[in-house]
Amino acid sequence: MKDRKLSNDERMLWGKVAKSARALPGRLKEILASEEEMAAKLAIEEQAAVVRQDTKTVELQAIVEAPAANLKRPAGRHHPLEKPTQRKLAKGRLPIEARLDLHGLYQDEAHDLLLEFLLRAHDRGLRHVLVITGKGSSMGSEGALRRAVPLWFSKAEFRFLISSYEWAARHHGGDGAMYVRLSRGRPGA
Template sequence: MPRDRELKTEERILWGKVAKTTRPMPGRMEDLLAFADLEMPEPAIPVTAPVSTAAFAADAQEQPKTPVSRAHHPLEKPVKRKLVRGRLPLEARIDLHGMIQSEAHGLLLDFLVHAHERGLRHVLVITGKGRSMGSEGALKRAVPLWFSKPEFRYLISSHEPAAQHHGGEGALYVRLSRARGERS
């Protein structure tokens, strides 16, 4: 494709939507803002057969528009078995118990970003079981929820509770996603 070709309006709008989902490189924010004000034109609907408005309304009621959940997949059984038995090393670990949520959130995000940048694949996140003073384990509940947030989503491929000797229900095995272009 020639580099000097102008993008069509639809292509510019689509690229703008894709660009909004990423972090711009330093000094490139202006390029992202150039796409920000474009709106997608309504597509022309070809009329092939008369459509009953009652049938259309019934279809719209049956299928409510809900956002697609992007839940992580559990670890594959052979991978988890190797982690439990020590045949696949846990390349790094972080211990969060005793921290408040705001402190743990920032520390965990920083840890996972650095591990991802270093190309690590399997890490252990220790949240604690949360059984002191009647607590149900704020971090134990919160950390898996954080993994579904956008700032963590691209870093993590899967996660699952750890084996008993790695912390049991107070720890998580986390499989980090591969960096772009990485194979193996």
């Protein structure tokens, strides 16, 4: 139990409790040293998180640019999923090999996560995946991701990955989810 790290909420709560308490005589120096050490560790962790995020962005950019340059890309628009294939997916006769739920994400987070998911699925040779965008929470409004994802699919970084897509059956999310058929060619192959 000693190795357990405190969450941000727990740290804030502990900070409030610690400020309201008085140190025993002679212990104030130890407490101040401990607080400085915790602050230094927190700063190092935050800096490491920023470096990890920067590294991840560079790696993702390299993954996107390398395969995209080597592959022949189809024209800007995707064909709709064929009706027999769509029925088989809806009835479970054709397996959905992976799922991604984008609920609650901001568009930039969702874009990066979707691209990474589709690259991995394509690299593994998967054929049919489900992407859940959600329907949007405002009355009379489509969700931002529901509108954005089909637009992203026509962008260069997604175009070579996707063969076709179509809105899912009701029990798979209906208008808030999409069946996506990935193209057969593997990057770098």
